[in-house]
Amino acid sequence: MPRHRFTQADVAAMAGVSQSTVSFVLNGSAPAGVRISDETRSRVLEAIRITGYSANPLAQRLAGGRNQILGVFTYETTFPRGGHDFYGAFLNGVEHAAERLGVDILLFTSARVIDGKRRLSRDGWQRLGIADGCLLLGQHEDQGELQHLLDTNYPFVFIGKRVSEGRLLPYIGADYVAATARQVDRLVADDHRRIGYAGLQGSDQSTLDRLAGYRQAMRTHGLPLQFVDLHDVATAAEEIAERGITALLVTPENSPEEIAAALEARGLNVPQDVSMLILGQPLHPVKGSRRWSGFTVPREEMGARALVLLSRIVDRENANGRAQNGQPLDDADLHQILPCPDADGDSFAPATASDRIETEGPIRDRS
Structure with missing residues (x-):
């Protein structure tokens, strides 16, 4: 027999409160002017324990305006074959930074392959919308696609120095x-x-x-x-x-x-x-x-810094032009060149x- 999946409405009914109250308890905060008593909070938490209810993390994130998901798109094959591993160190740095930031990483691999290279054109654009922003890697990128991302204000960072008209394209490169x-x-x-x-x-x-x-x-x-x-x-x-x-x-x-x-x-x-x-x-x-x-080449550091920069860009977009820490992003932030040790x-x-x-x-x- 299929197991019934309890919903937020079930929890609210058991606790005798509204669904919004359940949501406030789950989020650990309430809007200004709304007070939740300790007794109400205890009833909601007990109902959650009895039902075994777990919130849908994607729904919670969407309610906050962000998915907390950042994408990674590579123009060439990502996973190594025959010992050929170009991206491994970059991805290690990305993963470590994601752990520190508390975000999830989504690797885009289903984009169309044209002349041996992945392309975002056509349905690839829609897939990017799943993520709040995306890291791009590759030696043979499509300049038109990069310009499209700039034109549509989609948050992205290229791992590797790249030039664009007006120096608008953000990147983390090596010197x-x-x-x-x-x-x-x-x-x-x-x-x-x-x-x-x-x-x-x-x-x-x-x-x-x-x-x-x-x-x-x-x-x-x-x-x-x-x-x-x-x-x-x-x-x-x-x-x-x-x-x-x-x-x-x-x-x-x-x-x-x-x-x-x-x-x-x-x-x-x-x-x-x-x-x-x-x-x-x-x-x-x-x-x-x-x-x-x-x-x-400091590949791991490049990957980590690129993800941190992307997160800041996304926060800036959500904060109407200001980064989360209240500081605007300047050219030194958007175009970072890292030294290569001997x-x-x-x-x-x-x-x-x-x-x-x-x-x-x-x-x-x-x-």
């Missing part, structure tokens, strides 16, 4: 420019002068920032830019040897183990002959591999005496 430039400085301080950059030269923001950091630092030190194509690592290793490159900045989507093996097959050892610094640490580390020098591994060594050659002539790009 790839300064971190990459700092790796060049570290190498130059140890007498490296032929420093290559190995990685994609795409149009996504993190790639653009890494490239900007490399270009700026190399020009500051008066050194020529040297780009290495890693589509064929064996060919790349041969090119590194021919150019006499003594240090290599490697972007994290590449396999540093594979590059090191190709260099060793060419008779070059890491780091004695070629130092390797990873611009963000490997996304898919190999068990038992060496500790790579370079810098790390990683001291064992893939970095000073240049040998024979390699300490000052480069002369005009700076030029080599690709």
